[in-house]
Amino acid sequence: MRTVAQGSLTVGEVARRSGFAPSALRYYEREGLIRADRSDGGQRRYQRLVLRRLAFIRAARHVGLTLDEVREVLGALPESRTPTRADWSRISHLWRRRLDEQIEALVALRDGLDSCIGCGCLSLKRCRTLNPQDVAAAYGPGAVYLPKRLRQPLAAGEG
Amino acid sequence: MRTVAQGSLTVGEVARRSGFAPSALRYYEREGLIRADRSDGGQRRYQRLVLRRLAFIRAARHVGLTLDEVREVLGALPESRTPTRADWSRISHLWRRRLDEQIEALVALRDGLDSCIGCGCLSLKRCRTLNPQDVAAAYGPGAVYLPKRLRQPLAAGEG
DNA sequence: CTAGAAGTTAAAGTAAGCTTTAAGTCAAGC
DNA sequence: GCTTGACTTAAAGCTTACTTTAACTTCTAG
Numbered sequence: 001m002r003t004v005a006q007g008s009l010t011v012g013e014v015a016r017r018s019g020f021a022p023s024a025l026r027y028y029e030r031e032g033l034i035r036a037d038r039s040d041g042g043q044r045r046y047q048r049l050v051l052r053r054l055a056f057i058r059a060a061r062h063v064g065l066t067l068d069e070v071r072e073v074l075g076a077l078p079e080s081r082t083p084t085r086a087d088w089s090r091i092s093h094l095w096r097r098r099l100d101e102q103i104e105a106l107v108a109l110r111d112g113l114d115s116c117i118g119c120g121c122l123s124l125k126r127c128r129t130l131n132p133q134d135v136a137a138a139y140g141p142g143a144v145y146l147p148k149r150l151r152q153p154l155a156a157g158e159g
Numbered sequence: 160m161r162t163v164a165q166g167s168l169t170v171g172e173v174a175r176r177s178g179f180a181p182s183a184l185r186y187y188e189r190e191g192l193i194r195a196d197r198s199d200g201g202q203r204r205y206q207r208l209v210l211r212r213l214a215f216i217r218a219a220r221h222v223g224l225t226l227d228e229v230r231e232v233l234g235a236l237p238e239s240r241t242p243t244r245a246d247w248s249r250i251s252h253l254w255r256r257r258l259d260e261q262i263e264a265l266v267a268l269r270d271g272l273d274s275c276i277g278c279g280c281l282s283l284k285r286c287r288t289l290n291p292q293d294v295a296a297a298y299g300p301g302a303v304y305l306p307k308r309l310r311q312p313l314a315a316g317e318g
Numbered sequence: 319c320t321a322g323a324a325g326t327t328a329a330a331g332t333a334a335g336c337t338t339t340a341a342g343t344c345a346a347g348c
Numbered sequence: 349g350c351t352t353g354a355c356t357t358a359a360a361g362c363t364t365a366c367t368t369t370a371a372c373t374t375c376t377a378g
Contacts (some may be wrong), residue, residue, distance in 0.1 A: 012354065022355085023337055031335090041344045043355055063265065064223070067335070099269040103262060106222065110258040169375095171324065181325085182367055190365090200374045202325050226365070 008037065008045035018054040025054075033057060033071055049082065056091075063099060167196065167204035177213040184213075192216060192230055208241065215250075222258060 015022045028034045029044075034053050036044040053074065060070045076090050077083050174181045187193045188203075193212050195203040212233065219229045235250050236242050 010354075011356095021337075024335085026356090027336060039344080039355095041355085043344065061335095096269065099265055103265045103269065106258055106262045106265070110255065110262065169324080170326095180367075183365085185326090186366060198325095198374080200325085202374065220365095 007048055009048065009050075011036075011044045011046070014046045014050060014054070018051055019058070020054060028054075028057070028067075031067060031071065033067065033074060052083075053077075060095070063095075064102065065098070166207055168207065168209070170195075170203045170205070173205045173209060173213070177210055178217070179213060187213075187216070187226075190226060190230065192226065192233060211242075212236070219254070222254075223261065224257070 009017070011022045011025055014020075014025060018025075020028075025034070025044075029036060034046075034050050034057075036046045036050070039045050056074070057070055060073065061067075065073070073091055073094055076094070077087050168176070170181045170184055173179075173184060177184075179187075184193065184203075188195060193205075193209050193216075195205045195209070198204050215233070216229055219232065220226075224232070232250055232253055235253070236246050
């Protein structure tokens with residue numbers, strides 16, 4: 001018997017409600033970010049629950065998380081059960097930290113700009129914001145302004 | 160006569176000092192972000208000025224600007240002349256705005272999370288942070304939390 | 319003058335995150 | 349029962365931002 005829950009949604013319905021294209025939904029499923037039941041004919045039937053996950057995914061992507069990171073964070077949530085307050089709270093804390101870090105980095109960069117680009121000086125020797133490399137060479141290696149999270153996404157040859 | 164300025168730098172030197180791989184420097188040149196003179200034998204010879212542009216490019220990339228955007232912003236700078244205080248100031252303002260927007264978006268998202276995910280409610284009908292789509296359906300279209308800058312980079316099928 | 323490090327090009331490859339295509343199947347209304 | 353819109357799959361294609369490769373040339377120290 002392959003009966004599907006009553007309130008189940010087709011891919012088109014989920015697409016309309018979530019704002020993701022059907023192709024994206026299938027992609028997310030292949031990538032293990034969401035799941036779907038199947039109708040007797042083999043078509044996808046989503047639980048309403050998936051809309052929350054998708055909303056979460058959307059927001060996470062906006063913040064700059066990769067799908068890998070999103071998957072990791074979502075790993076802390078049950079897929080089939082309605083997440084409890086504790087579930088979301090756990091996730092929330094992971095995310096909150098990321099946001100704080102990112103905000104901090106941007107503020108530092110902005111303030112750095114104000115006193116660096118803004119003034120027109122742009123001294124290669126002194127501008128820590130604009131010249132991490134030269135600073136690193138002069139004062140030793142390590143982070144200058146940006147926390148890891150913002151530096152990691154950049155290519156290998158760059159560090 | 161194809162004599163090159165005295166203080167000119169080879170691709171390897173620029174790579175070491177800027178932290179970009181030589182291949183990235185060539186790529187940036189093809190993309191019109193930087194330029195180089197040539198030695199009599201046809202090898203690249205960079206003016207020291209390029210280091211500033213590269214530092215700027217690095218910082219811009221960290222902030223999430225695409226190369227297209229960077230090119231656009233750099234378009235406001237002269238390529239061969241030493242940029243004046245006014246040049247940098249103009250650029251700085253463009254950038255400052257972008258940073259402010261981005262910070263604002265992240266703060267809004269974070270604060271939204273505090274009262275939305277954080278509390279464990281996650282109501283599909285009421286959570287504006289996590290459910291822009293449903294909100295849009297219920298209250299009409301338009302931005303919910305994120306300013307354009309943070310929403311644009313996402314795929315077409317998404318909006 | 320010559321060895322070897324460093325540089326040159328065009329073209330192909332990579333990774334993420336999807337979309338598009340082609341060829342075919344399912345579901346629902348008349 | 350049939351039409352039509354929605355759905356299915358695998359595979360290829362796309363964009364950004366580079367890197368890698370291959371075959372070859374230039375530069376510099378000895």
